[in-house]
Amino acid sequence: MASIAFRNVTKRFGDTIAVDNVSFEIADNEFFCLFGPPLSGKTTILKLILGLERPDEGEVLIDGKPVNHVSPARRNVAMVFQNLALFPHMTAEENVRFPLVERKMSSDEIAPRVADVVEKLHIGHILHKSPAQLSGGERQRVAIARALVRDPVAYLMDDPISALDARLREETRVELKRIQHELGRTLVYVTHDQEEAMSVADRIAVLENGVIRQVGAPSDIYDNPNSAYVAGMLGAxxxxxxxxxxxxxxxxxxxxxxxxxxxxxxxxxxxxxxxxxxxxxxxxxxxxxxxxxxxxxxxxxxxxxxxxxxxxxxxxxxxxxxxxxxxxxxxxxxxxxxxxxxxxxxxxxx
CATH class of the missing domain: 2.40.50.140 (Nucleic acid-binding proteins)
Structure with a gap:
């Protein structure tokens, strides 16, 4: 379990400022949503937490400890990427088992953990298939299962259910909220869907061009936006x-x-x-x-x-x-x- 904090973090890609002097804190066991339009800096913030990118300025902290120079493997954070990144030569079950096999866990330890996430995400009927045989929604659920089967300090999810149809997307976000509470882990969730952000998050950070415009509970931001930009972002x-x-x-x-x-x-x-x-x-x-x-x-x-x-x-x-x-x-x-x-x-x- 871990809290996550950014202190005056800036990240540049050439002349483009992707994250601009951002500071915020995510509490332990919080479902925290990064919400904003494309190119607002959401995914870059996830990569900074994971360690795939390093800040040009400022500090990233996990559980109160600076991790700017800590490798992704040592941060013990699980990530579900938007492009899913499943191994094409493995079955769905082998993809789900992979993080535990890499840690050299025994079959007796792996089996119940895999069975648990498979049941939660309703993917038991597709475990024998390769990623090429799965629909977009099925691949997303396998990728989520692969992250959940681990025991990380935090989960990071980059728009993980965007390929699902409307009904399944609604069911899955309810399940994610329930699973997060059951696991007792911090979850940082990226989306550009305001309905999704409002429905799942304990708190939302609304971003614009790499800057956080407002952080708060969904109802607080909805009722008391601090700017016309934020007011226009939430609500349908x-x-x-x-x-x-x-x-x-x-x-x-x-x-x-x-x-x-x-x-x-x-x-x-x-x-x-x-x-x-x-x-x-x-x-x-x-x-x-x-x-x-x-x-x-x-x-x-x-x-x-x-x-x-x-x-x-x-x-x-x-x-x-x-x-x-x-x-x-x-x-x-x-x-x-x-x-x-x-x-x-x-x-x-x-």
Whole structure:
């Protein structure tokens, strides 16, 4: 078991700064997610933890000890790569057993550990096959099993379930969360899928261009983003970011009245989650009407896309209301259900 910490770590590749003066701590037995778009530095951070890359500046610590000059083998960290890296000449079972065989463990020790992870990941029916005979999802589960069968101080996973179909991806992330708690090990998980990050992580680090923009519990980041960038990263549909009207308490040219809403000094944008944007279709709204552009019924909720002059925004409405494209509706938001940002995109307190 181990904690992991970065202290002012920078990693460059030529003129490109992949990780820029990053500092954070991962607690022992924490499910920690690195979340951000492609090329934001997520995989580089994993490689720095594993020891495949060394920082140009700063320190990486595992269990409180600097490991900048410790080889990957001596760090005792298991990694599931995005490209899986299974041995093509071995069967799935031989791939899973390989880390234990390399440690010269006896067959009596290997068998129960392999059987345990095979059952957890439901791959017993494919153990006899080679990687070339497996689907992408099956190969990913074999790679995860190979990492789990070890007894490392931490697990690192680089977008490990991206090739699975939606249903299996949902099942697997639930299993990973359960397995991580059962094993009592630190797990560092990379993803660009915000739903995945929100559902599995104890804490999330949101990255942009090699910089960590915010670290916190998923619910804290969702409810209290510290910037417009972070606000737009979490949530499906994403938060609506709308310019405030300059001369009155409203937005969208008066279509979104803000009387009774506490607007902090210096705010230039208001951010509203789709579920907090109230759509009125009974003609009783206080502001001018906006046009319904599209309606997406999803069973329990309906996503309504709205158009107001040059601004497109989305609302999430319960059930299946009688709203049609090209109709007109009114908008409102309750006090305390909006975020505000200044011209630099920084969150402001009301």
């Amino acid at each position: 549909p994403a938060m609506n970011l709308i310019d405030l009207d300059p001369d009155r308490p409203s937005a969208l040219g008066g279509a979104l009245p803000l009387e009774g809403i506490t607007v902090p000094a210096g705010a230039t944008k208001i951010g509203i989650r789709p579920e907090d944007l109230t759509v009125g279709y009974d003609g009783g709204g206080a502001g001018k009407a906006v046009e319904v552009y599209e309606v997406e019924p999803l069973g329990g909720v309906t996503i309504v896309t709205l158009q107001s002059e040059d601004t497109t925004l989305r609302a999430m409405v319960r059930g299946q209301p009688q709203i049609r494209p090209s109709s007109e509706v009114s908008l409102s938001v309750a006090n305390g259900q909006a975020c505000f940002f200044n011209g630099q995109g920084e969150a402001l307190s009301a």
